[in-house]
Amino acid sequence: MTTPAPTSPPTPVSTLQAEAFAAGTLPPVEQVRDGVWTLAIPFAAGIPDSTLTYVLEAADGSLVVVDPGWGTEPTLAVLRDGLATIGRTLDDVGLVAVTHLHVDHLGAAAAVRNASGARIAMHPAEARAIRHQDEDRRRDDEDIARWGVPEPLRAGLVRAWGTGRRLPDVEADLLVEDGDVLPVAGRELRALWTPGHTTGHLCFVDAPDGLLFTGDHVLPRINSGLGLGGRTDTNPLEDYLASLDRLADLAELEVCPGHEYRFRDVRARAATLADHRRERGEHVAAALDTLDRPTLFEVAAHVPFRGGIASMTGYLLASALAQTAFHARLLGRSDEIRPA
Ligand SMILES: [Zn+2]
Known part of the structure; x- marks a missing residue:
């Protein structure tokens, strides 16, 4: 088994954000480029967790908001205050562009639309996942029943995942869709479809400004989870x-992620x-080599999460558990796992 050389996290462009991240505080509003700002919106449960929201000014004076963050009243107040810092209000927002459907990114979108009449843009796979969520969750319940999870833990899985x-x-x-340029006056914001974290995850490329908005596809320190929105017949690990x-x-661009720091x-x-994924795959392969007809839970117990x-x-x-299943599938060894 090979162990990859230890790698240090990428060097921050924004020391303000990196320091706030290290201290567990909320970073201040920061100007990234001419007409581009970032603000941090706390999670509903409060800091230290926060989402990095990006605000871009269009040539007609309207604003684009990439991932407005959580949509509770206190977090919306932080968004309003952030816009006030740059002399703007929610009324000015013309477009909300979301990288993916999670509540820490999409949560405030409807409230922003209600306040401003802004349009909400997302990948069709995210729109589908939202529409089909009841059906998808029923099938997630069926997965949970097959995973071999000890009985006392199952209800918690159905509550959180099913x-x-x-x-x-x-x-x-x-x-x-992939390659589309968002309808924003005087700006070239191109969508890049990056499925994996969710099936319709988008990054946005602002080549003229040298910026790449990565949502949760690539974060500086966190390993994003996979297959966390929208069921798909493809393997989310392979997609990722x-x-x-x-x-x-896109190596030349400054990375503007959904959390942590630029x-x-x-x-x-x-x-x-x-x-990191290759290493996980090796652990799953080793577990399958060792165990005789294991359940998915037994395989996952051998992976050093x-x-x-x-x-x-x-x-x-x-x-x-879902990740373990994706790895087994990528190895072509799903059939060695015994459904419970
Ligand atoms: Zn997120």
Whole structure:
């Protein structure tokens, strides 16, 4: 088994954000370029967790907001205050562009639309996942039943991952496909479809400004989970690795992620993330070599997830189990796992 060379996290472009991240505080509003700002919106449960929201000014004076963050009243107040810092209000927003359907990115979209009449843009796969969520969650329940999870943990999985889970119920105004340029006066914001974290995850490329908005596809320190929105017949792990490859030509751009801090050299970070997955794959292969007709839960118990799956419940445990299944499938060894 090979262990990849230890790699340090990418160097921050924004020391303000990196310092706030290290201290567990909310970074201040920061100007990124002429007419481009970033503000941090806390999670509903509060800091230290926050989403990095980006605000871009169009030639007609309207604003584009990339990922407005969580949509509770206190988090919306932070968004309003952030806009006030740059002399703007929610009324000025003409377009909300979302990288993906998670509540920490899409949550405030409907409230922003209500306040301003802004259009909400997302990939069709995200719109579909929102529409089909009831059906998808029923099938997630069926997965959970097959995973071989000890009985006392199962109800928690159904609550967090199966029929107990709800995506923000937001209808899209504008469906954005791979390669589409967003309708923003005087700006060239191109969508790059990067499935993996969710099936319709988008990055946005602002080549003239040298910026790459990566949502949760690539973050400087966190390894994003996979297959966390919208069921797909493809393997989210395979999709994710292919989506990492799509960033190879964008190494010159400054990375504007959905969390943590801005950084450079997306290619090096993508290589580290791909190495991490290769290593996971080796652990899953080793578990399958060792165990005789294991359940998925038994395989996952042999994978060194942070803290080990014995320490996990709910969403985290479900995500670890789903990842294990994606790895087995990529190895072509799904049929060695015994459905419970
Ligand atoms: Zn996120």
